[in-house]
Amino acid sequence: MNPSNLKHALFCAVITLVVSYPILGLDLVSAGTYIALEGTSTSTVLAILGAALVVFLFQLFRESIMAGLGQVPRPQLMTKGADISDETRLKLQNAFILVVVIGASLWPFIASRGAVDLATLVLIYVMLALGLNVVVGLAGLLDLGYVAFYAVGAYTFALLSQYYGVSFWVALPAGALLAALFGLALGFPVLRLRGDYLAIVTLGFGEIIRILLNNWTSLTGGPNGIGGIPDPTLFGMEFGRRVKEEGNISFHEFFSIPYDSTHKIIFLYLIALVLAVITFFVIRRLMQMPVGRAWEALREDEIASRSLGLSRTAVKLSAFTIGAFFAGFAGTVFASKQGFISPESFVFLESAIILAIVVLGGMGSQFGVILAAIAVTILPELAREFSEYRMLIFGAAMVLMMIWRPQGMMPMRRIHIKLEKPE
Template sequence: MQTSNVKHALFCAVITLVISYPILGLNLVPEGTFVGLEGASTTTLIAILMAAVAVFLFQLFRDSIMAALGRVPKPSVAPTAGLSDQTRLKLQNLALIGIIAVAAIWPFFASRGAVDLSTLVLIYIMLALGLNVVVGLAGLLDLGYVAFYAVGAYTFALLSQYFGVSFWVALPTGALLAALFGLVLGFPVLRLRGDYLAIVTLGFGEIIRILLNNWTTLTGGPNGIGGIPDPTLFGMEFGRRVKEEGNISFHDFFGIPYDSVHKIIFLYLIALVLAVITFFAIRRLMQMPVGRSWEALREDEIAARSLGLSRTGVKLSAFTIGAFFAGFAGTVFASKQGFISPESFVFLESAIILAIVVLGGMGSQFGVILAAIAVTILPELAREFSEYRMLIFGAAMVLMMVWRPQGLMPMRRIHINLQKQE
């Protein structure tokens, strides 16, 4: 064992203690008009010490541990590897039809809380599929994607508040306005890539959030906007009493007792239809020349330009289409919550959506959907660990990057085997 390894391991352990102890080992305690400091519990201090020891041991035996992990067989998610592309596509389509059918019937037998959580899952699926176009397919690192999400939500909230616009009119309007913002963002970043592109998009997301926070006369600022109307079904409202003159309530029309679950199920079905539209629209775009152009730009921008591809058109199309589906999701989110504020669209949301794309496998639609389900549902199943949610989330990201960097279900590429002629 080399002395340099011991020094490095000791240094990492000390850094862990220096960072962890002030954050976890000290608590702020109010003392009248002052605030005092007191030490954490013995259990917390032991946990900090154990974390430092774990870091020390890992850094000390890092090479051996990484070599052992490299020998662990990688999970295989391609049981149809021996089938032809046509047969595999048919099986995928049949599986999709079955999953969609089950998803459409499921809310009528599930609890209200489960259906409400599933609506949130579908919103994140739409967001992740949209960001997958920008990051996974076009290779453009966007850290301000939540801005387009906010544009869609606030478009519906403002139009309904000032002009009485319904959900069905605001849905395409919010998506188109978000796409316009994506187009506007695309122009300043045409010549940027990598870290510089990430910084500019991050700044754009913060500009939108701060604008919504400070423009109190229009957006309400930190107070947000409430009273956002629910979607209607051919003029039928799902509330106990009708709000719009000329409409009729859903339960009165069908002669059934009022139940608030009806609105939850209806919102879920709307989100399901929009998620399916998002999936198939992006899937179709991936098979078209524009989808091939995104992948070509991601792999090698110089080679793509030498083939005659317009860098301007390819980047703008990726930003615009990705923002369009974020606007879709934002409108559904505003209707689901009934209240929105700038705090719903912080940078952490962009980070979570980006993490979903990375965990699922950049460019892989099925992987992104699987990761969105896992990231959204797992924290709800482990509420007792809610304080350590981001710590667990970060550890999962690190393990994924070490063990399976290509994601849960990596994007499958078509390979052509050329036989050598003698």
């Protein structure tokens, strides 16, 4: 046993106890006419001591443990298939996408209301993750304030509907375009920044937007938020029991069917599905265009890309603008789904979750990002009894992914182009 390992193990165990000390906080409780101090439960104390012991043993035998873990075969999901051509792979992907879209279209008619509502939230996160994937995964620009564009799209719809009576279909492109404008405005100050400095500036931008929404009470309502956000209509048909706007007609009355509140849930899900499919195919097409190649060149080596004549300004601004555009899409759908928004819906944790989805799925990989969005959104709902430990489990999953599969669940795969030699 190495003596230095023993010292390091003891130090780590002590640090674990120090960090865990706030959990042992004391509470003032009333005991009749007196006030008494009440500490944490015995099980919590034992759990903390057990954690410190685990840390001590891990650091003490770290070399042996890591050597054993190094012999564990790492998963190789979705990385094989080099024996098929790129053309065949592309056809298989298109067939798979078609099957998934058809299945997703039929989902709301066979699932429960709660499942459809959860699926709508999944599609919103899919749009957000695909948009952030452009900025982080393709262009390599670490954006920690992406939730700001999400908030711009949501508040655009909420404010336009509250003050001007604008419908969902008018606010949808307006929210996306305004979010893209904010993305363009953010792009200019960060043109010369990279890495950690870029992350800090974007983080500050996200917090500025949230604080502005929280303090501008005369316009945004501040912490009280904005309620009564209207639902989307279908050719003037509303999905409520009673018509809210003059000149419209209710959906169930037009088709002479009994009123059902699930009609609105299904319609909003289908809207989110169409927008998610549009987001997927637009970004997929952009990846195959010169702008997509420029994003990847900037991500791999900015100096080399500039030496090849690529405009750093244009490439960065296009990534921020396009990513923000689809975040505005998602924000508009989210505002319509919730019917109420407040600044607390757009905290930094949302940006962290979206970024984690991109990293877990595989930076630059559209299919991996979609799979990770589904997993991150649905798994916490399936394990509600562990809701108190959601972030702990989430962090542990991130650590394990970075150890065993740092490239993500489904790494990005480019189509190789071979140039024929001149005769």
